[in-house]
Amino acid sequence: MSAVYILENVEQILGGRCVLSLDSLMVESGKAYALQGPNGSGKTTLLHLLAFLRAPVLGEVVFQGERVRWDARSLTALRRRVVLVEQHPVMFTDTVMKNVCYGLRKRRVPGSRQQSMAKECLDLVGMADQEHRSAHLLSGGEIQRVAIARALACQPDVLLLDEPISSVDMENAGRIECLLEDLRKKGRMTLIFSTHKPLEALRLADERIFLSGGRRVAAGGENMVSGTLYGEKGRTLFRTANGMEIGVSAQHVASGQVRLVIRPEKIRLFTLEEAIDKGMENVFEGRILQMHEENGQISLVMDMGMPLFVRTSRQWLMRAGVLPGDRIRAAWGPEAMDLLPPSS
Numbered sequence: 001m002s003a004v005y006i007l008e009n010v011e012q013i014l015g016g017r018c019v020l021s022l023d024s025l026m027v028e029s030g031k032a033y034a035l036q037g038p039n040g041s042g043k044t045t046l047l048h049l050l051a052f053l054r055a056p057v058l059g060e061v062v063f064q065g066e067r068v069r070w071d072a073r074s075l076t077a078l079r080r081r082v083v084l085v086e087q088h089p090v091m092f093t094d095t096v097m098k099n100v101c102y103g104l105r106k107r108r109v110p111g112s113r114q115q116s117m118a119k120e121c122l123d124l125v126g127m128a129d130q131e132h133r134s135a136h137l138l139s140g141g142e143i144q145r146v147a148i149a150r151a152l153a154c155q156p157d158v159l160l161l162d163e164p165i166s167s168v169d170m171e172n173a174g175r176i177e178c179l180l181e182d183l184r185k186k187g188r189m190t191l192i193f194s195t196h197k198p199l200e201a202l203r204l205a206d207e208r209i210f211l212s213g214g215r216r217v218a219a220g221g222e223n224m225v226s227g228t229l230y231g232e233k234g235r236t237l238f239r240t241a242n243g244m245e246i247g248v249s250a251q252h253v254a255s256g257q258v259r260l261v262i263r264p265e266k267i268r269l270f271t272l273e274e275a276i277d278k279g280m281e282n283v284f285e286g287r288i289l290q291m292h293e294e295n296g297q298i299s300l301v302m303d304m305g306m307p308l309f310v311r312t313s314r315q316w317l318m319r320a321g322v323l324p325g326d327r328i329r330a331a332w333g334p335e336a337m338d339l340l341p342p343s344s
């Protein structure tokens with residue numbers, strides 16, 4: 001597979017502050033990527049850079065083998081190959097059809113062809129029968145679907161989406177998920193979308209990119225849960241809002257509201273028949289919800305009363321012979337946990 005983007009030593013400064021700093025990032029053609037990270041971690045900033053909407057202050061971007069020069073002429077050509085669907089897309093006060101044709105008109109596609117291309121794309125997002133409706137009267141989820149149709153009509157090489165599912169109802173979210181899944185399977189365009197939902201990222205992406213404070217980090221935020229710390233019989237316990245209790249060992253003496261992170265790579269998995277290793281303060285049984293191969297490892301989600309993300313080896317999976325739906329046990333010691341202050 002060829003690289004569609006290569007970023008090197010890229011920095012973005014906004015409001016006098018460095019909000020994005022990436023040593024290197026390679027995006028392969030035809031794959032689906034999820035951008036994850038807490039609020040303000042730089043996901044939108046990175047999407048704007050990849051959409052050629054804002055040049056980085058430092059560093060180099062290579063797109064489809066050519067260094068991006070950021071001058072007006074080359075940007076016009078690049079923006080024809082990459083389309084961004086913003087988190088809250090703007091609709092023109094016109095019909096759905098006219099909105100979908102917008103990009104095609106700008107690209108000077110002949111009028112007759114515009115209609116048929118737009119119809120095809122409205123069909124893909126399940127809005128073919130809505131072409132005459134006024135776009136500004138659509139619901140948030142419908143707007144998101146029309147915006148995706150408008151982007152697809154331009155037949156971009158790269159489709160960027162800023163939190164496409166976060167603010168839409170379940171029905172629209174389901175339709176958008178199916179569409180992204182379909183596009184990913186076809187592999188004709190590169191997909192990059194930001195999300196706050198780890199399950200969605202795992203389900204829809206070939207690779208996940210985690211950002212924190214504008215930097216790429218190994219992983220994070222997957223098993224981050226808010227709750228209360230309290231002491232009981234010489235132990236310190238963490239209680240989640242839905243009443244789950246997790247032992248966090250006596251070395252954590254603080255009490256009150258905190259966030260707990262359980263590191264996916266430090267969790268050990270056991271079949272129900274296996275003996276649990278010594279020193280495991282927490283042992284939970286649950287059902288496997290999802291499994292997914294990622295960068296040579298297995299990412300697994302288990303339902304233990306909350307989704308628990310675990311990174312394990314292929315060898316463990318082969319040996320255990322378990323499948324989604326099977327019950328297993330997850331166990332971890334104090335080294336797998338970090339306590340953070342509550343989010344502001």
Ligand SMILES: Nc1ncnc2c1ncn2[C@@H]1O[C@H](COP(=O)(O)OP(=O)(O)OP(=O)(O)O)[C@@H](O)[C@H]1O
Nearest residue numbers: 014015016019037038039040041042043044045046
């Ligand atoms: N135009 C701007 N001027 C100054 N600071 C900005 C500007 N745009 C974004 N920022 C800051 O840059 C940082 C990264 O913002 P960005 O929107 O990329 O984060 P994000 O990961 O997409 O967040 P969210 O999940 O909340 O959408 C934030 O601290 C934000 O306040």
